[in-house]
Amino acid sequence: MAALATPLRHLLPAGAAPSRSPDPAMPPPTMHRHCALSPSRGRRLRSRLSASASAGPAGGRPTVLVTEKLGPAGLDLLRAFANVDCAYELTAEELRAKVSLVDALVVRSSTRVTRDVFEAARGRLRVVGRAGVGIDNVDLQAATEAGCLVVNAPTANTVAAAEHAVALLAAMARNVAQADASLKAGKWQRSKYVGVTLVGKTLAIIGFGKVGSEVARRAKGLGMDTIAYDPYAPVDRARAIGVDLVSFDEAISTADFISLHMPLTPSTAKLFDDETFAKMKKGVRIINVARGGAVDEEALLRALDNGTVAQAALDVFTEEPPPKDSRLVQHENVTVTPHLGASTTEAQEGVAFEIAEAVIGALRGDLAATAVNAPMVPTEALSELSPYIVLAEKLGRLVVQLVAGGNGVKGVKVVYSSARDPDDLDTRILRAMVTKGIVEPISSSFVNIVNADYVAKQRGLRITEERVLLDGSPEIPLDSIQVHLANVESKFTGALSDAGDIRVEGKVKGGAPYLTLVGSFGVDVSLEGNLILCRQVDQPGIIGRVGSILGKMNLNVSFMSVGRTAPGKQAIMAIGVDEEPEKEALRSIGDIASVEEFVFLKL
Numbered sequence: 001m002a003a004l005a006t007p008l009r010h011l012l013p014a015g016a017a018p019s020r021s022p023d024p025a026m027p028p029p030t031m032h033r034h035c036a037l038s039p040s041r042g043r044r045l046r047s048r049l050s051a052s053a054s055a056g057p058a059g060g061r062p063t064v065l066v067t068e069k070l071g072p073a074g075l076d077l078l079r080a081f082a083n084v085d086c087a088y089e090l091t092a093e094e095l096r097a098k099v100s101l102v103d104a105l106v107v108r109s110s111t112r113v114t115r116d117v118f119e120a121a122r123g124r125l126r127v128v129g130r131a132g133v134g135i136d137n138v139d140l141q142a143a144t145e146a147g148c149l150v151v152n153a154p155t156a157n158t159v160a161a162a163e164h165a166v167a168l169l170a171a172m173a174r175n176v177a178q179a180d181a182s183l184k185a186g187k188w189q190r191s192k193y194v195g196v197t198l199v200g201k202t203l204a205i206i207g208f209g210k211v212g213s214e215v216a217r218r219a220k221g222l223g224m225d226t227i228a229y230d231p232y233a234p235v236d237r238a239r240a241i242g243v244d245l246v247s248f249d250e251a252i253s254t255a256d257f258i259s260l261h262m263p264l265t266p267s268t269a270k271l272f273d274d275e276t277f278a279k280m281k282k283g284v285r286i287i288n289v290a291r292g293g294a295v296d297e298e299a300l301l302r303a304l305d306n307g308t309v310a311q312a313a314l315d316v317f318t319e320e321p322p323p324k325d326s327r328l329v330q331h332e333n334v335t336v337t338p339h340l341g342a343s344t345t346e347a348q349e350g351v352a353f354e355i356a357e358a359v360i361g362a363l364r365g366d367l368a369a370t371a372v373n374a375p376m377v378p379t380e381a382l383s384e385l386s387p388y389i390v391l392a393e394k395l396g397r398l399v400v401q402l403v404a405g406g407n408g409v410k411g412v413k414v415v416y417s418s419a420r421d422p423d424d425l426d427t428r429i430l431r432a433m434v435t436k437g438i439v440e441p442i443s444s445s446f447v448n449i450v451n452a453d454y455v456a457k458q459r460g461l462r463i464t465e466e467r468v469l470l471d472g473s474p475e476i477p478l479d480s481i482q483v484h485l486a487n488v489e490s491k492f493t494g495a496l497s498d499a500g501d502i503r504v505e506g507k508v509k510g511g512a513p514y515l516t517l518v519g520s521f522g523v524d525v526s527l528e529g530n531l532i533l534c535r536q537v538d539q540p541g542i543i544g545r546v547g548s549i550l551g552k553m554n555l556n557v558s559f560m561s562v563g564r565t566a567p568g569k570q571a572i573m574a575i576g577v578d579e580e581p582e583k584e585a586l587r588s589i590g591d592i593a594s595v596e597e598f599v600f601l602k603l
């Protein structure tokens with residue numbers, strides 16, 4: 001049995017102090033020094049959190065409710081520590097009735113752990129364990145508000161999902177499901193079910209994370225030319241597997257087969273729409289074992305009907321189960337399975353064991369590496385830092401959207417400017433929130449103070465922190481936070497510092513987060529809603545032209561700020577808009593002669 005997580009290992013990482021020299025492009029600090037986590041604060045936190053750690057009510061044996069089938073080894077492990085109640089296919093009402101009698105709940109994807117469930121638990125439920133990766137069936141906000149830790153099992157089903165993708169790929173290419181149904185219906189249709197070979201064909205993997213890279217290894221073994229699109233994946237990891245990372249357009253336009261392995265995020269939702277299908281090779285074949293929402297299912301149907309897509313193999317659907325009369329499911333060129341990616345005996349054993357370990361650890365008061373929410377943040381740190389926590393996450397979210405590709409996001413530097421003694425400023429939660437902002441929009445990971453370092457390490461992200469000690473009053477915890485991404489290309493070159501890093505800086509003003517620096521351009525905009533950044537030659541009239549384009553589209557501009565290097569030279573305009581502009585509006589902004597580049601960012 002693997003060892004259970006060391007208490008607070010991930011909350012209190014050793015050696016929080018990085019050792020980097022100052023960025024020459026940064027404003028000159030009055031003094032610069034690095035900090036380490038104060039040992040006394042670490043001890044205080046440890047004892048406070050372990051004081052709350054015990055087992056069931058009044059320190060007795062805890063009770064765990066398991067609502068979906070789990071592998072026996074995981075159940076045995078749970079039984080060694082707790083009373084286990086296995087109750088499957090509960091109605092929502094039955095679940096609400098039971099949940100107030102248990103300390104932990106273990107589910108897969110069919111149990112909906114809604115706000116009602118947390119309310120019905122009346123404070124007793126301390127842990128929800130999701131035996132799998134996706135936790136869209138658990139209301140995380142409600143869990144956090146209820147002080148309930150949510151843990152998942154993010155790695156044990158990776159191979160199963162990859163094998164299922166390969167199984168679908170081969171089955172689709174050789175019409176296995178269709179031919180099986182035909183023969184069972186008494187037919188012998190050899191010429192109807194002539195397939196296509198895999199060897200020498202190009203497979204494009206979209207999303208080169210845990211599952212995507214395992215699919216790549218297997219596809220190479222089948223003799224397929226394998227390419228991948230993932231703007232955030234490290235090039236060296238792809239190279240080690242013999243996979244070329246290419247642009248999205250190159251991936252989809254050159255592939256004979258396309259396999260989806262990215263998470264469902266705002267930027268991947270319906271990524272496969274009419275426009276995307278139109279760029280594909282005629283006769284392409286698609287496999288989706290990721291999430292149904294990444295594909296516009298109506299557009300896929302059109303592409304199947306007009307022959308752009310020869311075949312599709314789908315394990316996941318926008319709505320699960322899909323409607324019985326779904327045209328997509330019934331389509332003769334579509335092979336379907338009912339979300340079976342993780343369903344192997346071995347994966348379910350692994351997932352059950354992984355989740356049992358995490359749930360037991362959490363009931364004991366350990367903060368597991370796979371925790372997906374963090375209710376246990378010290379209140380005093382939270383109240384003082386709360387506006388900076390928001391700022392840190394927004395800066396992370398913003399900076400990652402400026403990445404164009406290159407070597408993948410690896411080096412992140414967070415620079416805190418403050419007049420406060422480093423020992424009196426605990427930046428772990430800020431660093432965690434920068435990580436959260438960077439990682440969450442591009443992955444299926446959920447990041448918080450508990451798992452931020454773990455997630456960063458898993459993704460090969462090296463987060464370093466620097467302190468710039470300012471003169472002034474230590475009353476205010478921070479003057480500004482800068483986030484730098486090194487060795488990446490930017491889709492907005494105006495965001496590059498003189499040192500070539502993507503650099504953004506923010507401050508808290510009146511309790512709200514503001515963007516104050518982009519590359520070398522000073523700006524002053526509230527970090528709310530959506531942002532358009534334009535770089536242009538500084539000359540009169542541009543603000544009016546952009547404003548009138550947005551006005552014509554009926555888009556409400558919430559703020560505008562211009563930063564320039566010198567009059568008549570380069571300038572950056574930051575425009576806040578409440579809603580996402582149509583592509584046409586963005587195109588018209590790009591068409592203004594003196595606008596050299598622009599980017600739309602969701603905050």
Ligand SMILES: NC(=O)c1ccc[n+]([C@@H]2O[C@H](COP(=O)([O-])OP(=O)(O)OC[C@H]3O[C@@H](n4cnc5c(N)ncnc54)[C@H](O)[C@@H]3O)[C@@H](O)[C@H]2O)c1
Pocket residue numbers: 133134154157158161206207208209210211212229230231232233261262263264265267268289290291315316339340341342343441442443444445
């Ligand atoms: N069908 C199943 O039963 C099953 C089983 C396991 C996982 N999954 C799903 O598969 C997906 C991938 O899982 P994973 O464990 O490999 O996650 P992961 O986080 O390890 O990998 C996801 C990868 O997608 C990349 N990515 C993010 N945004 C992207 C974008 N816009 N374009 C291209 N790439 C992008 C990320 O950089 C990351 O490398 C998840 O959605 C997960 O829920 C499904």
Ligand SMILES: O=C(O)[C@H](O)COP(=O)(O)O
Pocket residue numbers: 108109110131132133134135157339340341342343
């Ligand atoms: O997110 C996951 O882990 C997979 O989609 C599998 O989900 P399942 O536990 O419902 O099989």
